[in-house]
Amino acid sequence: MASEIDASATDSGNGGTVIVWGNGRTTFHGTIAAAGGANGGDGGFVETSGREIAIAGTVDTGAAHGGTGLWLIDPDRI
Numbered sequence: 001m002a003s004e005i006d007a008s009a010t011d012s013g014n015g016g017t018v019i020v021w022g023n024g025r026t027t028f029h030g031t032i033a034a035a036g037g038a039n040g041g042d043g044g045f046v047e048t049s050g051r052e053i054a055i056a057g058t059v060d061t062g063a064a065h066g067g068t069g070l071w072l073i074d075p076d077r078i
Contacts, residue, residue, distance in 0.1 A: 002030035002057065007044055009037035015044025015061060015069055026050030026075075028057050036063030043069025051076045 002004030007016030012035040015034035018027060026048060034044030043061035046069070 004031045004033075006033045007037040008033045009041045010059075012037040012040040013053065014041045014066070016026040017045045019047045019049070022045065022050040023053065025052045027054045029048070030057045031060075032057065033060045034069055035060050038064055038068070039067045042066040045070050045072070047072040047074060049074040050055075 007018050007019050009015055015036050018032050018034055020028055028048050032046050034046050036042050041063060043063040046059050046061060053073065059071045061071055
């Protein structure tokens with residue numbers, strides 16, 4: 001089952017911060033959003049970390065009227 005995490009701004013403002021982290025294997029299936037607001041604001045920050053990472057999902061750190069955010073993928077092995 002896929003999960004949804006949304007730390008986006010709704011009207012104006014910056015997207016939030018989302019961290020998905022595990023000590024061993026981190027498996028990410030689903031959707032993470034940390035987008036800037038529709039009327040202004042920058043995209044947020046998403047981190048997926050673990051000793052080993054499996055990704056089968058999507059991340060949105062976009063911004064309609066601001067700078068795009070960052071998705072950090074930090075594995076020992078991917």
